[in-house]
Amino acid sequence: MSAKIIDGKKIASTLRAEWRVRAENLKKQGLQPGLAVVIVGDNQASSIYVRNKMRACSETGIYSEVHEFPESANEDEVLCRIHDLNENPKIHGILVQLPLPRHFKDRKLIASIAVEKDVDGFNFNNIGALVTGNAVFLPCTPYGVIKMLEKSNIQVEGKNAVVVGRSNIVGKPMALMLLEKGATVTICTSKTRNLAEHTRRADILVVATGKPKMITADMVKTNATVIDVGINRMPNGKLAGDVDFESVKEKAGYITPVPGGVGPMTIAMLLCNTIEAASRAQVKV
Numbered sequence: 342m343s344a345k346i347i348d349g350k351k352i353a354s355t356l357r358a359e360w361r362v363r364a365e366n367l368k369k370q371g372l373q374p375g376l377a378v379v380i381v382g383d384n385q386a387s388s389i390y391v392r393n394k395m396r397a398c399s400e401t402g403i404y405s406e407v408h409e410f411p412e413s414a415n416e417d418e419v420l421c422r423i424h425d426l427n428e429n430p431k432i433h434g435i436l437v438q439l440p441l442p443r444h445f446k447d448r449k450l451i452a453s454i455a456v457e458k459d460v461d462g463f464n465f466n467n468i469g470a471l472v473t474g475n476a477v478f479l480p481c482t483p484y485g486v487i488k489m490l491e492k493s494n495i496q497v498e499g500k501n502a503v504v505v506g507r508s509n510i511v512g513k514p515m516a517l518m519l520l521e522k523g524a525t526v527t528i529c530t531s532k533t534r535n536l537a538e539h540t541r542r543a544d545i546l547v548v549a550t551g552k553p554k555m556i557t558a559d560m561v562k563t564n565a566t567v568i569d570v571g572i573n574r575m576p577n578g579k580l581a582g583d584v585d586f587e588s589v590k591e592k593a594g595y596i597t598p599v600p601g602g603v604g605p606m607t608i609a610m611l612l613c614n615t616i617e618a619a620s621r622a623q624v625k626v
C-alpha cells in the first residue's frame with residue numbers, strides 16, 4: 342500500500358493563519374513583530390530563500406528588512422550592523438543567511454546575535470540550551486519536522502529514530518529534538534558504513550544529506566515514517582529530495598514530498614519564532 346503523504350504546504354498554511362492572528366493581536370497592542378535578515382554575497386539560492394522569507398513575513402503581518410552586503414564586505418562591517426540590530430527595538434528576530442562567503446567565520450557572526458533575537462537558534466547559547474532541554478528558540482527546519490510529526494499524530498516517544506546528516510542547521514539539532522521527545526536516536530552520515538543496516542531499523546527516518554535520491558526502498562523499514570529534508574536541482578531542472586520518493590512511498594507508512602514537504606515548514610517556524618521573540622520582548626517591557 343502507498344504511504345500517507347505528509348502535506349507540509351497544507352500544515353504550514355494552517356499554522357501561518359494562526360501566526361497571522363497572533364501577529365495582528367501584538368500589533369493592536371502596539372508591538373509589530375520585526376525580523377532582520379542579513380545576507381552577504383550573491384549566492385542565488387540564498388537570495389531566493391531570503392525573498393521567500395520576506396514575502397512570508399509581509400503576508401503574516403511581520404515587519405521585515407534585509408541587510409545586503411557584497412561579497413567584498415569585511416566581517417567588521419557586518420558585525421557592526423548586527424550590533425545595531427541587537428539594539429533596535431523594532432527588530433525582534435535577526436538571522437544571518439547561510440552559507441556565508443569563505444572569508445567569513447559563520448560562528449563569529451552568529452555568536453554576535455543577541456540570544457533573545459536569535460530566531461534561527463544557531464547561537465552557541467541557544468545550542469547549549471537545546472542540548473540541556475531548555476531551548477530558547479528551536480532551529481526552524483528540525484522544529485518544522487517535529488511540528489509535522491505532531492500534526493500527523495505520529496508518536497515519537499519510544500521509537501527508533503535515525504537521522505542521516507550531521508549539519509549544525511538540521512542533523513544535529515534534529516537528533517537532539519527527537520531525543521528530547523523520547524526517541525532512541527542514531528545519527529548517521531552519508532559516509533556511514535553499512536548505512537542501510539541503520540536506516541532499516543528506523544521507525545522514523547529523517548534524511549538531510551544533500552545527496553539526491555540516496556535513500557531507496559530497500560533501505561527503509563515497512564511502514565516507517567520518512568522525512569526528506571533534501572532539496573536538489575536535478576539535471577532535467579526538476580527538484581528531488583534525498584529520498585527516492587517513487588519507490589520509498591510504496592514501502593513507508595508516511596512520507597514527505599519534495600517540494601511541498603519540509604520546505605514550507607521551515608519558513609512557518611521562522612515566523613513562529615519571530616512572533617514568539619516579539620511576545621517575549623513585550624512581556625519584558
Ligand code: GUN
Nearest residue numbers: 436437438439440461481
Ligand atoms: N541556509 C539554509 N537554511 C538556513 C536556515 O534555516 N537559516 C539560515 N540562516 N540560513 C540557512
